[in-house]
Each structure stands twice: as C-alpha cells, then as structure tokens.
Amino acid sequence: MNIIDEIGILALSTRLQRLSESLRKDGALIYKSFDIDFEPKWFPVIYTLHIKEKLSVVEIANEIGYSHPSTISLLKELEKLKIISSKKDKADERKRLIVLTPKGKELVEKMQPVWTIMKDTLGEIANNENNLLKAIEEAEQKLAKQGFFQRASDLKS
Numbered sequence: 530m531n532i533i534d535e536i537g538i539l540a541l542s543t544r545l546q547r548l549s550e551s552l553r554k555d556g557a558l559i560y561k562s563f564d565i566d567f568e569p570k571w572f573p574v575i576y577t578l579h580i581k582e583k584l585s586v587v588e589i590a591n592e593i594g595y596s597h598p599s600t601i602s603l604l605k606e607l608e609k610l611k612i613i614s615s616k617k618d619k620a621d622e623r624k625r626l627i628v629l630t631p632k633g634k635e636l637v638e639k640m641q642p643v644w645t646i647m648k649d650t651l652g653e654i655a656n657n658e659n660n661l662l663k664a665i666e667e668a669e670q671k672l673a674k675q676g677f678f679q680r681a682s683d684l685k686s
Contacts, residue, residue: 556647563643567636571612574603578613578629579637585624612636 556569573593578584584592590600604627607613612633618624629637655661 552651559643559647560640563639565636565639565643567640571603571607574600574607575612575629575633575637575640578627578633583626583628585618585626589627607633 553569556572557567560567560569573595574589577589577592581588581592586600586604587597589604590597593600595603604613604615608615611630613627614630615625615627618626
C-alpha cells in the first residue's frame with residue numbers, strides 16, 4: 530500500500546485519475562488486440578455521433594460533458610484523421626454540424642463487437658459490493674447541485 534492509498538478520501542481525485550488511466554491504457558490494448566487503430570479519448574465523440582448522427586460543436590460538448598475548447602481539440606484531431614467531417618448548418622450559417630464520415634462509420638462497425646465485450650467486462654469490474662457506477666453517479670449529482678470549491682468555501686466560513 531502506498532501513501533496515496535493510505536490517505537483515503539483526500540486523494541480521491543488522484544485515485545480516480547489512476548483508475549481512469551488504467552482503464553484507458555487497457556482499453557487501448559483491447560482495441561489494438563482487435564487490430565483497431567483507436568484512441569480511447571475519441572470514444573465519447575464517436576459514440577455520441579454514432580447515436581445522434583449530426584450535432585453542432587456545442588451540442589457535442591454538452592452531450593459528452595467536456596469544455597468547449599477540449600471538445601474542439603478532439604474534433605480537430607478526428608477531422609484530421611477523416612473520421613468526422615463538418616459542414617455549415619443550412620438553418621444557421623454560423624453553426625458547424627459534425628457527422629461521422631464513411632471511414633468513421635466503418636470504424637464504428639468494427640468497434641461494436643468490442644464495445645459489447647468492454648461493456649460486459651466493465652460491468653463485472655464495477656459490479657462490486659459498493660457498485661462503482663452508482664457511487665460515481667451519486668457523487669456527480671451532489672457536485673452538480675453544489676461544486677467541491679463551494680462546499681469547501683462554506684465549511685471555511
């Protein structure tokens with residue numbers, strides 16, 4: 530056991546980051562084992578476009594819960610790889626609509642069986658006595674009502 534494990538809740542962010550990195554690293558290995566050239570960081574955008582088909586940058590950012598700049602950075606990367614493309618919205622010229630390209634749709638086709646395996650495996654990992662996903666959802670709901678900083682500020686005063 531290391532110091533981060535020993536200090537418990539104070540290292541919550543560090544532990545979540547460690548867990549996330551571990552899942553992301555192994556996720557990349559899983560894709561590679563299926564001969565799929567895919568970065569796990571692309572998943573939220575690609576999956577969202579797979580389900581919703583055509584969205585603006587702001588809509589994608591809202592759907593995946595990322596900041597606008599982070600979303601734009603991911604979109605630029607995916608557009609460079611020709612996995613997504615954008616076109617002006619006919620209804621609103623200022624708005625760009627993002628869609629999966631044929632290459633992007635082909636990638637999704639290859640990944641769907643892998644997603645099923647990943648979903649089953651992650652379900653087994655998360656389904657423990659204190660169900661990880663439920664615990665994360667509860668924490669996210671609390672933070673949506675009042676953020677970490679505000680809660681800490683209230684305790685300080």
